[in-house]
Amino acid sequence: MKQKLNIGKFFLVLLIIMAISGCSTNDNAGTTGNEKGDKVNNGGTLVIVRLSDAENLDHHFMNTINAASITHGKVYEGLVGRDKDSQIQPLLAKSWKQVDDKTWEFKLRDDVKFHDGTLFNASAVKMNFDRLLDPNVNAPRAGVFKMVSEVKVIDEFTVQFILDESFAPLLSILASHEGGIISPNAIEKFGKNIINEPNGTGPFSFESWKPGQEIVLAKNEQYFGDKAKVDKVIFKIVPEETTRTSMIETGEAHIAEPLSVTMMDTVDASSAMEVYRSEGFGTEYIGFNTEKKPFNDIRVRKAIAHAIEMDSIIKGVFNNVGKKANSLLGSQVFGYHESLKAYEFNVNEAKRLLAEAGYPNGLKTILSTNDVKERISLAEVVQSQLKGIGVDVEIQVFEAGTFIEKRNRGESQMFINSWRNATGDADYNQFNLFHSSSKGPAGNVFFYSNERVDQLVNAGRIESDPEKRIQIYAEAQELEMQDAVYVPVRVIENVAAVSKNVDGFRISAAGYLELNDVSIK
Known part of the structure; x- marks a missing residue:
C-alpha cells in the first residue's frame, strides 16, 4: 500500500509541475528578444517627456514637427x-x-x-x-x-x-x-474649426489631452497592420531638461526629447539611459524679417552674415553635434546644393556694408529665440560677435508657442529658427520658406519676396526630370544666399535621451518620433 501511495504522490507532483510549466509558457507568450538578446515584454505604458506641448492636433493646421510627431504615423x-x-x-x-x-x-x-x-x-x-x-x-x-x-x-x-x-x-x-x-x-x-479630438486609422488612438500637461494615446487593437508593441503612450510636457532626464533615471519616463548638447555627457555617463542620435533632413539658421527695419536693407543682412564666425559656434555651442550648414536644405534632401557658398567671416566687409547702409556707428536690434538651451547659447555668442561691428543685440527668449506666434505674425526682427523638412524634397523647403505666397504661418517667416525665386520654385514643382529639378533648386538657393535672407548654422541631428529599457525607438530624418516598433524590456 505504501508503494502505491508513493507512486500516486509522484504522479500528483508531476502533474503540478507540468501545470506550472504550462502557465509559465503562457505568461511569456508576449516576450520577444531584441538584437542584443535582451528579453522584451510587449505591452506597458511608454512615457515620453517633452519640452513643449503641441499647438494643436489637427494635421491641416499643424505648423511644427513637434506637434506632428505626436500624431503622424500613430493616430x-x-x-x-x-x-x-x-x-x-x-x-x-x-x-x-x-x-x-x-x-x-x-x-x-x-x-x-x-x-x-x-x-x-x-x-x-x-x-x-x-x-x-x-x-x-x-x-x-x-x-x-x-x-x-x-x-x-x-x-x-x-x-x-x-x-x-x-x-x-x-x-x-x-x-x-x-x-x-x-x-x-x-x-x-x-468643420472649419481645429479638430481637438484626432481620429485616424493608425496603430494608436487618441485618448486624452490636457493642454500644457500631457497627451495620451492607446494601442489600436483593430489596426490593420503590425500592431504597436506598447499598450499606451503618454507624452508629458516637462519644460526643465534636468527634470526630464532625471525622470528616466528614476524610471518615471522612458524617453526625453529634445536633448541639448550640454546634457549629452551626463546621459552618456548614466547607467539608466543612453543618447540617441541620427541625422535629419532639417537645418537650423538665423533668419531676418526682410520687411522690417533694419533688415529690409540687404546690406545690413549681408553685414550680419559676414560678422558671424560659424566654425567656433559649431564647436563651442553645439559641441560638433550637427555639421555646419551651407543652405537651408539638409545634405540628405533631394535638391541640396553641395557647392553653395555661405558668407565668409569678414569683419571689415561687415563694417563697410553697415556704413554704406547708413549705420557707420552700428545699430540696435532684437534677436528672438525659443527656450532651447543651445539656441539661447547661440544667441549669446551671436550677441558677443556682433559687438565687433557695433551691433547691439538684445536677446528675447520666449516659450515655444509664443515664439512661433510672434515669428508667424512678422513681429520678429532677427530670429533663431529651424526647418526640419518633413518630405525630404527641396520643394517642401523652397515653397514653404521662400515663395512669396507662403508668407507668415505657412513658413516664409522671412517675409521674403523675389520674383525669380518664385519662378524657379514653381518650375521645380512641375519639372519631372530629376536632374533638371536639381539645377533649378541650385539656382534658387544661390539667389536666396545672394539676398542674405538667412545665415545657415547647422544640419540638425535628432538627439534624445532613451532609457536602456527601451528597444526599437528612432526618430525619422524628417524629425517624427517613430514608436510603432518600441517595446519596453
Whole structure:
C-alpha cells in the first residue's frame, strides 16, 4: 500500500509541475528578444517627456514637427509613408500610378477602419482634401497642396488627384503629416474649426489631452497592420531638461526629447539611459524679417552674415553635434546644393556694408529665440560677435508657442529658427520658406519676396526630370544666399535621451518620433 501511495504522490507532483510549466509558457507568450538578446515584454505604458506641448492636433493646421510627431504615423496615416531608409512605401493606398502629367490614381486598401469604426474609403480621402483646400476653413497647410484642383472618387476604393499642373513631389508630401487622413466623422463634427479630438486609422488612438500637461494615446487593437508593441503612450510636457532626464533615471519616463548638447555627457555617463542620435533632413539658421527695419536693407543682412564666425559656434555651442550648414536644405534632401557658398567671416566687409547702409556707428536690434538651451547659447555668442561691428543685440527668449506666434505674425526682427523638412524634397523647403505666397504661418517667416525665386520654385514643382529639378533648386538657393535672407548654422541631428529599457525607438530624418516598433524590456 505504501508503494502505491508513493507512486500516486509522484504522479500528483508531476502533474503540478507540468501545470506550472504550462502557465509559465503562457505568461511569456508576449516576450520577444531584441538584437542584443535582451528579453522584451510587449505591452506597458511608454512615457515620453517633452519640452513643449503641441499647438494643436489637427494635421491641416499643424505648423511644427513637434506637434506632428505626436500624431503622424500613430493616430493619422497617409496614402503613402516612408520606411526606415526614407523611401516611399504603400500605406493606406496599396498602389498608385500617374495616368498623365496632371492625374495620379491611387488604389486604396479595403480592410481599414478609422478608430471610430468608420470604413476608410475613397470618399473619406476626398472629404479630407476638400476640407484642407476649402478657403473657408483657411487651413495653414493648404498651400502645400495648392496644385490639387480636385480629388475625384472613381469607385469605393479608387481615388484620383487631379492637378492644375504637373507636380513632381506629390508623393513626398502625401507621406508627410499634411497627408494624414482624418475620420469623416471628425471632419463633420468640427468643420472649419481645429479638430481637438484626432481620429485616424493608425496603430494608436487618441485618448486624452490636457493642454500644457500631457497627451495620451492607446494601442489600436483593430489596426490593420503590425500592431504597436506598447499598450499606451503618454507624452508629458516637462519644460526643465534636468527634470526630464532625471525622470528616466528614476524610471518615471522612458524617453526625453529634445536633448541639448550640454546634457549629452551626463546621459552618456548614466547607467539608466543612453543618447540617441541620427541625422535629419532639417537645418537650423538665423533668419531676418526682410520687411522690417533694419533688415529690409540687404546690406545690413549681408553685414550680419559676414560678422558671424560659424566654425567656433559649431564647436563651442553645439559641441560638433550637427555639421555646419551651407543652405537651408539638409545634405540628405533631394535638391541640396553641395557647392553653395555661405558668407565668409569678414569683419571689415561687415563694417563697410553697415556704413554704406547708413549705420557707420552700428545699430540696435532684437534677436528672438525659443527656450532651447543651445539656441539661447547661440544667441549669446551671436550677441558677443556682433559687438565687433557695433551691433547691439538684445536677446528675447520666449516659450515655444509664443515664439512661433510672434515669428508667424512678422513681429520678429532677427530670429533663431529651424526647418526640419518633413518630405525630404527641396520643394517642401523652397515653397514653404521662400515663395512669396507662403508668407507668415505657412513658413516664409522671412517675409521674403523675389520674383525669380518664385519662378524657379514653381518650375521645380512641375519639372519631372530629376536632374533638371536639381539645377533649378541650385539656382534658387544661390539667389536666396545672394539676398542674405538667412545665415545657415547647422544640419540638425535628432538627439534624445532613451532609457536602456527601451528597444526599437528612432526618430525619422524628417524629425517624427517613430514608436510603432518600441517595446519596453
